[in-house]
Amino acid sequence: MTSDPDQKRQKPKERQERKERPALTRRRLLTTAGAAGAAGLAVGAPTGALAHSAATGDDGPALAEVGATAVPFHGTHQPGITTPMQAHGHLAAFDLAAAAGRREAAALLRRWSTLAAELMAGGTPDTDTGVARDAGPASLTVTIGFGGSFFDAVGLTGARPAALDPLPAFSADALDERRSNGDLWLQIGADDALVAFHALRTLQRAAGETAAVRWQMTGFNRSQGATARPMTTRNLMGQVDGTNNPRPEDDDFEARVFVPAGGDPAWMSGGSYAVVRRIRMLLDVWESRPLAEQERVMGRRKSNGAPLTGERETDPVDLEATGPDGTAVIAANAHVRVTAPETNGGAAMLRRPFSYHDGFRDDGAPDAGLLFVCWQADPLRGFVPVQRKLDRGDALSEFVRHEASALFAVPGGAAEGEYVGQELLEGG
């Protein structure tokens, strides 16, 4: 882009910035709880979210909008699945202690559910560390899942759903078992890093002697307000990511993403299955390829995510289109073709990833990529067939390594006074 010549004439005035920025950039919200609900709508809190009112400092002004947004914990589905992607995320798997059984697991899930509801409403648990004080809930979500090994650990082997059968091995996998699987899983998201850390730490402490962290990964997405592109983000390859996601307004969205009411097993009604993959991007290799090759690999334009057969990101992908020489515009192994629902028997999953960057490797390449999280009613009709196809012929696979993998059953949301998984742990 060309810069505005006027910019160059302006002198730095950072000393003024420091003083004036907070007062100018943050909007005051009303402070009473009832009024905050109305204010939330007025200033743009999402429908169904609650503007938060009472978590400011002892004598400070009310919260600004990023902090004020709350997502409800209780409901048909758990939060963090269709909730808009937050700027910060933690994925953490826990293994139950050898001495912990069904009773201890149930007590832990009750503690986690109670804390999650409180934290997501902007509350302060009794034993609070104070890290999240002053901020509001900042769209915090906590999502709780069960790995296949959980059922053996709590003596409920017979209750393990077939959908939790181990994922098939893919030829491109280079999985680190220490960062894969796990009895229990937490997905935490928030639009403030301190709020996200605080939730993770609070829930880890609440695990007490019952469960210990097996692995934990930290990720990020674009900040609220940093971009005008609302539905999609960029990944660390620079690609627009998420364009083809099923959308809640689609007729078959619920059926694809959530186990139906009265589903099998019954305790998964309203639940979903999450596939988690830590996918390292070989950025040194990817970035060495010219733009035209990158676009052939993806089947989309880098600039705006439009398919090579269209002009805008949301234009449908025309897999039949041919160029002047008669060859397909979207190559046979282009990522967008291999992953297209129409080439996978309609398989679709809701992708809701975070990017990650854990420093640099010894060879100087970033240890960075995607914390891929996808949601579906049945992994055998979502992730598995798509990944099988990717494994056989995806041009993108040259540039990525799957380094960790996990699959979790995420029950439906808890009702008030209940905890996530209660029907599983207390039924039968």
Add this chain to the structure above:
Amino acid sequence: MTSDPDQKRQKPKERQERKERPALTRRRLLTTAGAAGAAGLAVGAPTGALAHSAATGDDGPALAEVGATAVPFHGTHQPGITTPMQAHGHLAAFDLAAAAGRREAAALLRRWSTLAAELMAGGTPDTDTGVARDAGPASLTVTIGFGGSFFDAVGLTGARPAALDPLPAFSADALDERRSNGDLWLQIGADDALVAFHALRTLQRAAGETAAVRWQMTGFNRSQGATARPMTTRNLMGQVDGTNNPRPEDDDFEARVFVPAGGDPAWMSGGSYAVVRRIRMLLDVWESRPLAEQERVMGRRKSNGAPLTGERETDPVDLEATGPDGTAVIAANAHVRVTAPETNGGAAMLRRPFSYHDGFRDDGAPDAGLLFVCWQADPLRGFVPVQRKLDRGDALSEFVRHEASALFAVPGGAAEGEYVGQELLEGG
């Protein structure tokens, strides 16, 4: 806090959220460069910052305010010192290759300066990876410094300022040399994680064969808009952090933080010295202590950061106050007393840290703490005397470990067409 009973009656409507949130929460800004300048003021861009206009997608609306804010690269001082703390930060040290001398170092500093100016204005370098596309500059700053070893590496040993003499050893140090020191230093901050990563990766690639990453650390602060507390943030101990920082409106602010014009050496005029310490917090230990003990250790209240002798965060600390039993209200080893400028011969530094969290250690404790960065005109009158005192009798030292340390000379800001350090590398 108590929650509003009305909240409980609301049903989750996350499907609507997903659709409606972007349209409702993001404000449209004007799109032409001139108008954006005015709009920047209208919606709250900091004085001296430039609202950004042209980095949106091909056909998207204009940027929202978090993304639209730009900080100037050129000026008397480098950016990232008095710039308000951003939500995301990277600290990275580079060592020059054995074959790289003064000429190669100068070329690298010119490349870095050119790129930093372009990226901070929201521009897209020719070889761009695309990761920051769609977002604006998001208050990106790039700050460039020189370690003591740089001067030997480029054959300018005689030019090394005495202020870069190695810091004294402190008894509480447990330093990892591989994560300490370094020839060159970059500090990157931005209010969007993708923008920050993109800048780091772009500058790393620009180092080419001249320099390689020695160490790199990633940190975070509160998101813009997540809190109503504007001047200070919380650290991962839950403490309000930064209350006693010198403020730009103080008469002696410039003298404390920046080397004066015509300073010694001349190429450091307008520059500053940065001390970087990776300070791990022993959170398992800290969180086990009752609130009253934590407050005695700090000398401040956890709730709002007020000194134990006052009511509000900004109340002056009364080191003379005694309680009913005649003992000092602020204990002899309270952190606020040991660090007070009046007990350190007026020594003061501008603290501008990021928190960090790099997962969990084998014992389950978070590998988390503070990427402490402080700025001063002379480390021997800033960090060193304060740290010496802390080392001898700070109640907080039981709860922290200094694991890495570095000291960098950060020259004044570059003028248009010049690069950071040009006077050093091309003078004499």
